[in-house]
Amino acid sequence: MSGVQCRKAMMTGSVSTFADVALNFGAPAVRGDSVLRVANARGRRTVMYGDDTWLRLFPGLWSEYDGTTSFYVTDYTEVDNNVTRHLDKVLTPDEKKKPTFDFLVLHYLGLDHIGHLEGARSPKIKPKLQEMDEIVKKIFTAMQTWDRNGVLIVCGDHGMRDAGGHGGATPSEVLVPLVLARSSDFECPHPLGPGPTVAQVDVAPSVAWLLGAPPPGDSGGRLLPALLPQDPRQHLYLLHVLSSHAVKQDIPTNTEFYKQFQRAEQQFAHYLATGQQSAAKIAKEFYEESLAKMSEYLTQTKTEFDLFAIGVAIVLLYAIAISLLLVTLYSLQPDTRRKSSITSRSHQRSSIGSMIAFLVIFCICSAILITSCFITETKSQLCNFESFWVLGLFAASSMFTITYFLIKTGIERIKDLSLLNELNAIDMLLIGATLFHCWSFFGTSFIEEEHMTWYFFWNTLMFFVLVRTVVILLMYLSKRLTGATEVQEKPELQQRMSAVGVGILPKWVLLIALHRYLRTMNQTGDRWLFLPDTADWLNAPENVFYLQAHLVVGTIGTLVICLRNLRFLNNVRHIQSMLTIAAVVCVLCYRIASNTLETPIDDIKTWDPVKIVDVFWAILIAQFLLEIVSYIGILKSCGLQPTRNNQSANKFEYSKPKAKSEDYFYDNLMEEPWNVDEVKLNLVRGLSHLMLNDLMLIVCLLMRPHNVVMVPSVFVTCVLTSQCMDHKLLDSKSGKKTEVADILSRTLVHMWIGILFFFYQGNSNSLSSVDLGSGYVGLREYCPVRVALRMGLHAYAGPAIAGAALFATIARHSETWDTYLQAIWRSTNILAAHRVYCVVVYCVIATIFRDHLFVWSVFSPKLLYDFVATIFSLQALATIAQLQFLAHTTNYLARMFTYKSRL
Structure with missing residues (x-):
């Protein structure tokens, strides 16, 4: 559960909806009844220090407060000191030994932030717990000086899993200790050891009773057992009040627990009339049984679906x-x-x-x-x-x-789908598995362990590709040894088989080994989450060398890939290379300044990490602007000439008949009309690869150190898989068109790779796997938009990089502007259709199981993940549209600049 949900439950006595998770960043005020509202109505003085979410949830109900933002998780010291500095004042009674408040809330955030940043095994947890022990001691000691009996409740609003997150349904996340102590005349009614298990909704009526106020209107909780009075009359009367309050909340009268409540009333009345202890005992049992059932009923029926x-x-x-x-x-x-000749009049009609x-x-x-x-x-x-x-x-x-x-x-208009006849068995595997996957969610285990489904799909695909490649090579070798005419008449076949046997097959075997290692990096899901993984071993203090080696190898590997992609940029490759190297240096300096990477240069450790990240963003912006202005022609006055050793530099030029040598992009060998489409294609090709580079560098900055190696792994997997899925390489006869089959298989396999690395990274369908620490990289204060964008990009780093690699591959393989537009249209259609298909199937499943026991812990989180994935998919499609718009706009400006340069 999120903090907002838990705090609402403890103060209102009712279970919050799952929508509160989505609203966690901007928690809206509670409009219904609450402990604070009933206390305020009776003139009680309420004080709060700590998490400012309390102020947003219950505005105007505090007599005194000092809030601290709860979302800046990189700070675990000042957020607690800001609370502790008020203790001496607020705990000191007045001259009559009366406390200055009736209800005090102290919400410490440091322990929660340490968990989000470093996990449950962080060495910083023990000192923080010792600090909290001293604070509890200080509070309890002050309570003993008051003229009245005070009650201290120490509890957490949620638990924490080993990785540091929360929001799932594991016992370590939903079960937290609750300690209750009185300043005097109090004996614990429970034996030594763990006490009874109570619900969070039980806190609200308990606090309300201690304040002398009625339970909140929507409360369905019970009183904490330790607070029940020892006197039988008071005990039974309190149970009667709570049960009567629950009955007023539309409890059906034909249920067994309602009849049990009526029997309890009769026994209570009999006890009041006769004083028989047997009647009091029976009434107590009946009240407790009916109250437990009514609380369970109210908890399950609070949510209404439209x-x-x-x-x-x-x-x-x-x-x-x-x-x-x-x-x-x-x-x-x-x-x-579809060409058609339509007159303007018929068009109007x-x-x-x-x-x-x-x-x-x-x-x-x-x-x-x-x-x-x-x-x-x-x-x-x-x-x-x-x-x-x-x-x-x-x-x-x-x-x-x-x-x-x-x-x-x-x-x-759908008349001819003959091109789909070129699909092979592996294409059918991709399509069938993609369609079947969504329907597997009818089982809750397939939602919690979705990563196992994708691991199985991917292993099956890699095995099929390996077997197919080996079989085709063996068939070719056998035909060659027997002197088959097919081999002798097709010399190009030997070249292709050599490329497969020497260039692709060994790499594919190494890729299988790489994925076997990456799969062990992070345990995810629910069933095997408790098992140690490679990340746990790397993050152990004694293995810091290997952790830093992963970080350096992943970062340097990303740099090599980025420099390789610069071949497709325009004209000024040497400047782009220097900027890319500078960006990687910023990433490494940030790691050093944040004590993640060791270096003999101690001065770097004193650098401000926020300023380093600011420089990093400036470099990425400069790279993008440099690529744009190099097309427009503004760099001519600076003396920068095209770099002819670029792979496609000779294509980055405008040409027109009778053009003069003073044209910035003039080539004497080219005398064709304006090559606008060619230049636009190369601009989009360059921007697509630049976007891929920037995305990989940003993800390197946001990733946990042990996960950085996954960034180059995504790219390598995309490149090698695209080569193996090429229909013309292995199973296509000459003369056949495989464009549709290629784009279909390439799009689906890139989508698979993105989802696969989503789970390799340690993500799951539980909110506890969300890494809040990534949202604050390079930030000095909390900003909801920037934090959400960083967290989203970090969580969906695999799908984002795989998608960028797909669009860069399409641009790289397109020979003309028209073929690029057609390939992009087909690919985006496939991605959009798949995303909507997943959403609609899961919406049906979630609606059918809306009353399931795991609706909040399993079905609803998955629905939220699907919603976020849909938002990011729309953003990705909008980015592609923006690239094409930018190509048209830049082309127009470039032509204007070229025209004016001739005047």
């Missing part, structure tokens, strides 16, 4: 998924361009007809939705016809209308 709105959303998602599928199939046809048809279908969809609201007599907010929800209703109608026309047009 099934009508959910149903409409699912149907709409299905319509979007079908329309995207048809658009994808349409794009996979041999020729997606077509536009008017389309508008009329759209309005007709829109009215039909709106009528169906409105009629459904009245027929079902639902209480859905979508059908309350208020101004805001009316807009939502009409927006849904508009989406239904758009998807209707997309589906109709797709069915009419």
Whole structure:
């Protein structure tokens, strides 16, 4: 659970919804009843020092407070000192020995931050716990000087798993100690050892009773057993009050626990009338049994689902998924361009007809939705016809209308899918496994252990590719030894087989070994999370050398890859190389300054890590701007000339008949019209590789030291797998077109690689695997947007790098601007269709299992992960669109600059 959920539960006595996790960064105020609200209504003085989330949850209910931001997790000293500095003042009673408060909340954050940064085995935990012990001692000692009996409750709002995160359902995350002590006249009613297990919702009625206030209105909790009075009459009366409060919250009267409550009332009345101890004992048992069942019932039924709105959303998602599928199939046809000669008049009639048809279908969809609201007599907010929800209703109608026309047009225009006949067995494996994977989520274990499914898929793919490659090589060798005419008539076949046998097969075997090692790096999931992994061994103090070796090897490997990718940039490769090396130096300096990497140069350890990261960002921006201005021609005045040893530098030039030598991009050997498409293609090719480089460098900066080696591993896997999936290399006969099969398999396999490294990194479908420390790299204070972006990029580093590698590969292999646009269109269609397909299937599963026992711990976190993945997918598609827009804009500016240079 998140901190917001837990604090709401402890103060309101009701279970929070899972949506509070998504709102954790900007916790909204609690509008319902709470302990603080009932205490404030009775004039109690409430004081809070510590986490400022309390102030946002319960604004205006504190008599005195001093909040500290809870999200800057790199600080575990000042956040606690800011609380401790108030203790002497607030614990000192007045001249009459009366405490200056009625309810004091002290929320220390240091231990939580250490866990997020360094895990449960951090050497900093023991000193921090000793510090907390001294604070508890100081509070309890001060309580004994008061004129009244004080109660001290020491507890945590959540637990922590070994990796340091929380938000899952493991015992170490959901079970935390709760210590209760009175300043005098108190004996613990429980024997030595672990006491009874209580729920967080039990804290609210307990605190309210101690403050002399009624339980919060929505409370479904019980009183903590240690606080129950020893006097039988007071004990039974308190149980009666709590049970009566629970009964008022729409408890059904035909249930057994309600009847048990009625029996308890009768026994209680009999005891009051006769004083028989047997009646008091029976009443106590009946009250406790009924109260336990009512609390369980209220906890399970607090969440109400708007099934009508959910149903409409699912149907709409299905319509979007079908329309995207048809658009994808349409794009996979041999020729997606439909030429037609339409006069302006007929075009006008077509536009008017389309508008009329759209309005007709829109009215039909709106009528169906409105009629459904009245027929079902639902209480859905979508059908309350208020101004805001009316807009939502009409927006849904508009989406239904758009998807209707997309589906109709797709069915009419999909005529020829013959290119899909070139798909081989491995392509079918990719498609089948991708489609099947989503349906496996009907089992909760397949959600918690999703990484096992992807490990199995990937191992199967690698094995199939290996076997196919070996079989084809053996068949070729046998034919060559027997002198088959097929081998003699095709000399190019020998060249291809040599490339496979010498260049690809050994690398593929090494790649299998690399993935076997990466799989052991981080234990993830739920079942085997307790087992030690390679990361645990590397992070042990005695193995610091090997940890730093992983960090250096991963960083240097990333540098080599980035320098290799600079071949596809424009003109000024030497400057880009120096900037790339400078960026990597910044990464290493940051590691040294943050005490992650040792160096003999002690002065670097004193450098400010925030300023180092600022320089790093400036370098990346400079690289991007340099690539843009090199196309426009602004660098001419600086004397920078094209670097001819670049792989494609001779293509980065504009040409036009009768152009003069003063043209910045002039070449005497080129006398063709403006090569606009060629230059745009090379600009997109350069920017795609620059984006890939920058992304890898940023991820190197954000990654945990032991995970940095995964950055070059993602790229190597993408490159080698793309080579092995090339249909023309092994299983294509001459004359056949394999563009569609290549782009389909290449897109799916890059998507697989991204998801695979998502789990290699240690992520899972549990919120406890989210690394909060990555969100504060290079930050001096909390900023929600920048923290969220860093955390998101760190969590989805594998899919991000694999996606960038895919788009760079498409740009590198495209021969013309048109083929690039067509390949990008096909690839983005496949990715969008898959993402919507996953979302719609899982939404159906989550809706079916909405009352499942693990709905909050298993199904809801996965739904949140799917939502975040969808947001990042939209951002990635928008980035591709921005690259194409930038290519057009830069091309226009370059032509203007070239034209003016001739005047």
